[in-house]
Amino acid sequence: MNAPSRPTRRADIVIIGGGIHGCSAALYLAQRGMSVIVLEKDSVGRHASGVNAGGVRRLGRHLAEVPISLRSMAIWHGVADFLDDDCGFQVAPQMRLARTEADLALMRARVAQMQALGYSHEVIIGSNEIRQHIHSLSDEVIGAIACLDDGFAQPYQTTFAIQRKAKALGARFHEGVLAEQVARDRGGDWQVTTPEGTFAAPRLLLTGGVWSGQLAAALGEPVPIIPFAPMMLVTSRLRPFCHAVVGAAGVPLSFKQMPNGTVVIGGGRPGLPDPATNRAETVFHPLRMSAQACISLFPIMAETSIVRTWAGLEARMPDDIPVVGRSQLHEGLYYAFGFSGHGFQLGLGMGSIMAELIATGSTDVDLAPFSVGRFTSLQAAT
Amino acid sequence: MIREVDVAVIGAGPAGLAAATEAAGAGLSVVLLDEQPAPGGQIYRAVEGADAGLMHILGRDYAEGRALVAAFRASPAEYLPGASVWNIGTDRLIDFSRGGAIACLRAASIVAATGALERPCPIPGWTLPGVTTVGALQILLKTSAVVEDDLVLAGAGPLLWLVASQLVAAGAPPRAVVETVPKGRMSAALSRLPGALRSAGYLRKGLGLIAAVRRAGVAVHAHAEALEVEGGAAVTGLRFRAGGREHRIACSAVGLHQGVIPNQQISRLLRCDHVWDAAQHCFRPVLDAHFRTSVPWLHVVGDAGGIGGARAAALQGRIVGLDLAVRAGRPDDGRIGALRAELDRDLAVRPFLEAFYAPDPAILNPADSTIVCRCEEVTAGTVRAAVRLGAPGPNQVKSLIRTGMGPCQGRVCGVAVSTIIAAAQGALPDRADYYRIRPPLKPVPLTELAAYPVIGPEVEAREP
Numbered sequence: 001m002n003a004p005s006r007p008t009r010r011a012d013i014v015i016i017g018g019g020i021h022g023c024s025a026a027l028y029l030a031q032r033g034m035s036v037i038v039l040e041k042d043s044v045g046r047h048a049s050g051v052n053a054g055g056v057r058r059l060g061r062h063l064a065e066v067p068i069s070l071r072s073m074a075i076w077h078g079v080a081d082f083l084d085d086d087c088g089f090q091v092a093p094q095m096r097l098a099r100t101e102a103d104l105a106l107m108r109a110r111v112a113q114m115q116a117l118g119y120s121h122e123v124i125i126g127s128n129e130i131r132q133h134i135h136s137l138s139d140e141v142i143g144a145i146a147c148l149d150d151g152f153a154q155p156y157q158t159t160f161a162i163q164r165k166a167k168a169l170g171a172r173f174h175e176g177v178l179a180e181q182v183a184r185d186r187g188g189d190w191q192v193t194t195p196e197g198t199f200a201a202p203r204l205l206l207t208g209g210v211w212s213g214q215l216a217a218a219l220g221e222p223v224p225i226i227p228f229a230p231m232m233l234v235t236s237r238l239r240p241f242c243h244a245v246v247g248a249a250g251v252p253l254s255f256k257q258m259p260n261g262t263v264v265i266g267g268g269r270p271g272l273p274d275p276a277t278n279r280a281e282t283v284f285h286p287l288r289m290s291a292q293a294c295i296s297l298f299p300i301m302a303e304t305s306i307v308r309t310w311a312g313l314e315a316r317m318p319d320d321i322p323v324v325g326r327s328q329l330h331e332g333l334y335y336a337f338g339f340s341g342h343g344f345q346l347g348l349g350m351g352s353i354m355a356e357l358i359a360t361g362s363t364d365v366d367l368a369p370f371s372v373g374r375f376t377s378l379q380a381a382t
Numbered sequence: 383m384i385r386e387v388d389v390a391v392i393g394a395g396p397a398g399l400a401a402a403t404e405a406a407g408a409g410l411s412v413v414l415l416d417e418q419p420a421p422g423g424q425i426y427r428a429v430e431g432a433d434a435g436l437m438h439i440l441g442r443d444y445a446e447g448r449a450l451v452a453a454f455r456a457s458p459a460e461y462l463p464g465a466s467v468w469n470i471g472t473d474r475l476i477d478f479s480r481g482g483a484i485a486c487l488r489a490a491s492i493v494a495a496t497g498a499l500e501r502p503c504p505i506p507g508w509t510l511p512g513v514t515t516v517g518a519l520q521i522l523l524k525t526s527a528v529v530e531d532d533l534v535l536a537g538a539g540p541l542l543w544l545v546a547s548q549l550v551a552a553g554a555p556p557r558a559v560v561e562t563v564p565k566g567r568m569s570a571a572l573s574r575l576p577g578a579l580r581s582a583g584y585l586r587k588g589l590g591l592i593a594a595v596r597r598a599g600v601a602v603h604a605h606a607e608a609l610e611v612e613g614g615a616a617v618t619g620l621r622f623r624a625g626g627r628e629h630r631i632a633c634s635a636v637g638l639h640q641g642v643i644p645n646q647q648i649s650r651l652l653r654c655d656h657v658w659d660a661a662q663h664c665f666r667p668v669l670d671a672h673f674r675t676s677v678p679w680l681h682v683v684g685d686a687g688g689i690g691g692a693r694a695a696a697l698q699g700r701i702v703g704l705d706l707a708v709r710a711g712r713p714d715d716g717r718i719g720a721l722r723a724e725l726d727r728d729l730a731v732r733p734f735l736e737a738f739y740a741p742d743p744a745i746l747n748p749a750d751s752t753i754v755c756r757c758e759e760v761t762a763g764t765v766r767a768a769v770r771l772g773a774p775g776p777n778q779v780k781s782l783i784r785t786g787m788g789p790c791q792g793r794v795c796g797v798a799v800s801t802i803i804a805a806a807q808g809a810l811p812d813r814a815d816y817y818r819i820r821p822p823l824k825p826v827p828l829t830e831l832a833a834y835p836v837i838g839p840e841v842e843a844r845e846p
């Protein structure tokens with residue numbers, strides 16, 4: 001009865017998951033001349049990609065992520081021309097404040113480590129320089145580690161713009177279409193079964209965030225995804241006082257003032273994630289400490305009110321870096337998910353790297369640390 | 383640590399008062415939370431303190447609220463005035479602010495009796511200082527006995543005539559009533575008239591109000607269209623077309639009204655199922671015979687579940703209060719059945735009113751240059767442009783152009799934005815989606831949040 005009446009739709013690659021990583025890979029693959037189908041169970045940018053805090057941050061990246069982050073940043077700096085949409089991108093310093101000499105010493109060590117590796121984007125700035133960017137700041141702050149030309153963008157606007165560019169280059173998007181099953185046929189094609197019929201391609205890329213785990217497991221490569229719902233708060237408008245995206249050592253907080261005066265407070269306090277129902281619920285009592293931290297670091301915040309909160313559904317990996325690269329079991333199967341709450345800035349660069357890997361068979365970025373195999377070997381060891 | 387009760391009722395209008403009174407009377411532990419300082423809701427606002435003069439101005443229907451309030455006061459229900467509920471979790475935890483501090487409680491059943499909102503009237507100039515809603519004018523009258531002079535009332539609906547007549551009784555008649563009910567509506571509504579005669583009292587009352595306003599010499603313009611509020615820094619006049627010619631009335635205040643729609647913030651927050659009510663031109667939560675939403679512990683009574691007016695609201699509240707008691711094991715004394723029959727009779731007038739006072743088509747499809755989201759000052763044209771770009775629904779439009787992201791949390795613009803998007807996509811409103819409503823429902827000062835009571839172990843988050 002449920003045999004699809006529609007003919008199987010074929011392409012060079014099927015991408016499952018229409019977030020920023022799926023859209024970006026679609027864009028770059030289409031640019032390389034591949035025919036691309038993207039399947040998205042809800043709508044593009046509905047979850048983590050559309051509702052994250054919008055930080056465009058190289059600062060403090062895991063060393064393995066730095067090359068991807070740098071490649072992304074170069075694209076971000078020309079994003080308006082590339083996507084014909086400014087994506088709300090603004091260059092702004094990203095900084096992490098230190099209130100103790102011990103914290104500052106750790107930051108100096110990080111900068112030294114980065115410089116030894118040939119990276120110069122992270123720097124230590126003094127308290128006067130910090131105060132040029134933040135006009136209401138606790139006296140306790142003595143220094144910061146910063147990336148002065150990082151920034152922030154509008155996450156949904158960005159993901160939507162990437163989708164439109166990918167479409168313009170020929171990628172086909174099927175939204176509201178759930179990939180129920182994936183199997184390989186005799187000819188070596190991946191067959192993706194959906195309520196809207198079957199989609200087939202010799203290559204398959206999973207970019208479905210927290211929902212990728214089930215398909216990966218069904219394909220024999222289980223990964224320990226932890227659903228995670230970081231909460232974000234938006235305040236009423238304040239006069240401009242902060243031109244930086246700010247975090248602080250010892251405080252799980254990310255903080256930025258938008259051009260319209262509202263302040264977005266994020267930083268990883270978890271709400272209640274429920275991937276089965278697509279929900280991520282805000283829970284207010286844990287936000288008590290975020291509110292206290294905000295007011296103590298930025299005294300002007302005592303004047304403001306929270307007007308809106310939200311929580312997005314993210315896929316967190318136990319080691320906080322994503323699963324990226326080839327399957328270890330199947331030819332023509334690729335992964336890019338589990339960005340652990342910091343995949344937004346990486347999206348543009350990651351898409352170009354995945355397209356390079358898929359289209360040419362190799363990439364000069366070292367993806368070994370992100371291998372799906374790191375969990376299988378872990379399981380084998382225990 | 384967290385206080386638990388059998389029933390939490392939100393809203394002290396007729397529906398909430400009646401639900402709380404009945405449930406508490408049957409022995410359930412009941413807390414009624416209400417934003418206002420005194421019981422009565424919008425319709426019976428400040429009814430306990432009204433003097434004889436004000437009672438005369440506001441009329442007999444208003445006085446009916448006294449009995450409801452008195453019964454509630456005499457019941458064992460606990461009353462928390464000045465309590466603004468701003469979040470309800472799926473774990474039934476209610477967060478609210480009261481006296482500058484956050485408190486919370488958990489209830490086995492929650493009854494949302496949050497009433498109606500005036501339908502937004504996006505016409506040119508509606509955001510100018512001096513433009514208000516007819517409902518807001520009535521609040522001024524009830525709470526401070528204040529009336530605007532140099533005022534024009536414009537729009538359609540029973541409340542328009544009620545407030546006009548109250549202003550007449552207060553000795554401050556409006557300069558004019560500009561009614562937007564199109565020609566031909568009566569014949570369209572006529573088939574529903576026989577049904578409405580089952581509750582003929584309403585019709586008699588309505589005609590009486592209109593007659594009183596006319597008798598007082600108030601200029602009445604019927605079948606008006608193309609309304610436009612004029613002014614630069616503030617209102618200077620109202621322009622419209624009626625009787626085949628252009629009119630302009632100079633005035634410094636305009637009260638707009640196009641009926642009321644359910645306040646669905648709580649049922650939307652909890653992701654209850656909703657439907658588009660084509661007769662009432664609005665969304666309402668899907669309710670079963672016990673006024674239960676698709677979230678089994680959440681009930682919606684009164685206008686928040688679909689517009690029925692004050693008496694229907696009180697009847698629904700009583701039914702839910704008794705029903706909760708029966709489900710908690712109290713005996714059913716047969717009153718519920720009698721109340722249902724009375725409710726049916728009372729609602730008989732609605733189909734006629736809904737057909738006759740259907741909102742002005744112009745406000746359902748405003749011109750491109752008209753602002754629809756007041757908080758973020760977004761025009762209808764900007765919404766349509768986002769749809770042309772490919773944004774599939776209100777939530778994507780919201781993410782792109784900030785409609786519904788301001789302090790009102792989309793309460794004012796939600797229905798307008800949904801219907802504009804549906805129309806721009808060539809779909810009927812019943813296919814329209816709606817904003818996902820995010821807490822807090824009302825702004826919460828950060829200092830209050832920083833002092834949220836400790837109710838459980840503090841979980842230290844890992845940094846992302």
